[in-house]
Amino acid sequence: MRLVFAGTPAFSVATLEALHAAGHEIVGVFTQPDRPAGRGRKLTPSPVALRAEALGLPVFKPEKLRAEAQTELRALSPEVMVVVAYGLILPQAVLDIPRHGCLNIHASLLPRWRGAAPIQRAIEAGDRETGITIMRMDAGLDTGPMLLREAVPIGEDTTAGQLHDTLSALGARLIVHALDALAAGRLHETPQPAQGATYASKLSKDEARIDWSADAQTLARRVRAFNPVPMAWSELDGERVRVLAARPAAAIDAPAGTIVTDGMLRVACGSGSLQLDLLQWPGGRPLSAREAMAARRLHGRRFT
Template sequence: MRVLFAGTPAVAVPSLNALVEAGFDVVAVLTRPDAPIGRKRVLTPSPVAARAAELGIDVIRASRVDAEATARIAEAAPDVAAIVAYGGLVPPAALGIPRHGWVNLHFSLLPAWRGAAPVQRAVMAGDDITGAVTFQLEEGLDTGPVFGTLTETVGQEDTAGELLERLSRSGAVLLAQTLSAIQAGKASAVPQSGDVSLAPKLTLEDGRLNWTHPALAISRQARGVTPEPGAWTILGGQRVKLEPVRLRSDVDGLAPGAVSLHGKSVLVGTGSHAVELTRIQPAGKKMMSAADWARGLASLEGVVFE
């Protein structure tokens, strides 16, 4: 079966690998254009484009599926298209090209967390269970009928990045199994059912911690925005980046945002009990342990995060 694979970030690479390893004829890869990376803004292929080049697969670079991209997809003549975090909508003209349509691997238990940031939103919301599904792509936002489902427990210290990495590997297996079922004529998709929730793309502001919120909510938020866009706060009028905090229910009495040393631990007050800082990146400096940061200050007295 001829397969077009659409994807862009690193989390889509395991799926591309799985389809190749399963013996599918991946005739082309659709991915977003090369982007400037790092301080020197070096133009760099997407992780999917780089892997496709290693595999000798033709690459279609397009920021959106316009008429030119649609024509190249038609030239590839795929029987089915598999899409994993491509980063753009697929218009009806392109949806109709493969005879088996487009199969989307989405990292949530649809209809929960439809949108661009399902894993991040699930962690921020405190979900205990999440997962991934394969579904038939249609014009609506993640609304199509579901072929297959897997579940994954959200650990108490999981960051969105860690959880997404696990789901990218297990989801790749699910995607290959779904395409195998379609090839064998044994696939069936069932309509989505249940409560709908939305997972819009994260912005930088989603990473700003509000220290008046309860400790658990702050911990979930910090884990949900790690690694991107990252948790942060304001100190002395400058933005300070933070890695996920640890809950410390044994310490109370600190005002929200107030920083204090408790033994060897650097604590911050919240709307409930304190949290422990793990690593911090002051403006203009590298990420460091909270203990090293505290040692570099004359005193923590009067240090307050905003």
């Protein structure tokens, strides 16, 4: 099909590659403008822009999808627009341009976890599964009719980074199936039910700070949900220590935040304790619990 692709982060790249490999005519790739990145804050193209350029595809980087961008999009005459983690709201005027509309790849089983951070919020909430939904976009926030859905399990040790990669590959596979069905006239829509709708709010750096008064189960899920970004952390003697991996453990008779080293590295919580398996001090490499206990005197100290 003759299509326009819209996406920005690494999550979107697998879909762009799959559409290209499937032989679709990608007449334009829309992505967000170059942003400052790295220590030098050098303007850097998005992962999608870099891959599109490598594939020889025309790239467009509008700040907003206003009149000029709409004119460019209309001139491309796409049959369909495929959108995945683009990062800009598509106004109705844009939704109306492709003959078959705009198809979105969303990283949850809609209507659960509409919004910006569905992968992280699913892990944080303790969901046993999530998945990919292919939907036809409308003016609402992830409210359009569903076209295809496929679930994947969330394991007890699954991190947001691992789930990100799984869902990125799944979305790429499903959108190719969806476009095949669309071309053959076999793609059927199912309205999203109102019941079960939840909103996945954007992650903030502040919420990555560990509140040791919470229960250990909740904190263990947050550690996994915030790995690799923004990464859970806590302050110990003025240093910001990142917690990369942890699991709930038996309670400790000590104030919340107190560290106990009894063969394991555990921290007292509001309920239960959190066993820390992988930590990172500023400027250092990630350390296993055994390495951390050997390198530092931790027993009895207290995270704030």
